[in-house]
Amino acid sequence: MASPESIHQLLTVAARLLDRAASEIRDARLEPVRGNIGRTGEILAGIFEIEQQIYLLRPELKPAYLNALSPYPESNKLLTRFMFEACQLEDAGEFGRAIEKYEEYLSLEESTHHREIAEGEIRRLSKRDDP
Template structure:
C-alpha cells in the first residue's frame, strides 16, 4: 500500500543507490567525472526535498540526525569544497595531495562530526595507495563488494540541511537564514515591485516557507500590499525582508538584495516585462514573460 512510510523507504533506497553511483562514477572515472558527480548531487538534493515533504505529513519518520538544529551549514559548505578539491587530485592520480587536502581541512574544521568524515576519507585514500589495480573482473567484483555502500554523499546527507542563504535588513534588527534549494530566482518588473523597491525591478529568491528562519521578528512590520500579497519589512530601517502570497502559502520570496554574498542560484527569467519601466532596458538573454498576467511567454 502506498503510504508516506513506503515513499520514505523508496526514497531512502533511491538515495543509497544514487550515492553508490557517485562512488562508481569516481572509481570508473566516468568523464566528465566532476560534472557527473555533481549531477548525482543535484538528484540527491531533489530527493532530500521530497523527503522533507514526507516528514511534513509524517514527522515521526524523520531520522534523529535531521532533528538537530542546522548549525552545520558552514561546515557542510567547507567540506564540500574540500571534497571536490581532493577528488580532483585523486582523479589525477595524486593521492598524496588528496590526503593533504583532507589534512588541511581537519586543521580548519571545528565540527568533530565533519573532521571524522575527512579522517575516514584519508583512511580510504591511504588504503587505495597500498592496493594495486584489480587485474580481472572477478577481482574487480570482489573489490566492489568489499566497498561499503554509499561512500560519496552519505556523510553529507547525514548532516543537517545546509543553510544556503543568510541576510537581513539594513540596520541589522532583523536577520534571516534560508535552508534548502531555492524554488526560483526571478526578476519581477511589475509596478508593485517597482514602487515598493524604488528600483526598476526586484530580484526575488523564493524558498519553501519552512526553510526561512528569522531573528529579530519583533522589529518586523507588515504591509498588506494587495488582497493576497503581504510585505514584511523592518520597522526600524524600512528594508524589505520577505513577502508572502496567500495564493502560494508554502513559499516566501526574499529580495535578493537582502541576501549576503553569492545568491544560491542565478536569475532564470524576467516576469511582468509588459509592465516594466519604460526607461529600463533588459540586456540579457533570459526568457521573458509578460502580457496582462505577467506570465505569458514573450518574444525576446
C-alpha cells in the same frame, strides 16, 4: 496501496542506491566523473526535497538524526571550506596541491570524524596523483 510511508521507503532505498552509484562512478572514473557525480547529486537533492514534503505530512517518519544539531558545527564549516578549495585544485588537475590543502586542514582539525573524511580524500587523491 500508495502512501507517504511507501513513498518514503522507496525514496530511502533509491537514495542509498544513488549514493553507492556515485561512489562507483568515482572509483571507476566514469568520465566525466565530476559531471556524472554532479547529476547524481542533483537527483539525490530532488529526493531529499520530496522527503521533506513527506516529513511535513508524517513527522514521525523523519529520522532522529535530521533533528539533531551537529556537535561540531565549526568543524563542518572548516571542512567545507577546505574541501571546496581542494575540489577546485582537483578540477584543475592539481592533485598534489589538493592533497596539500587536506594536509593543511588536518593540522587544524581535532574532530576524529572530520579528520577521517580528509584522510580518505588524501588517499583517493593519492591514487590519482601517482604517475
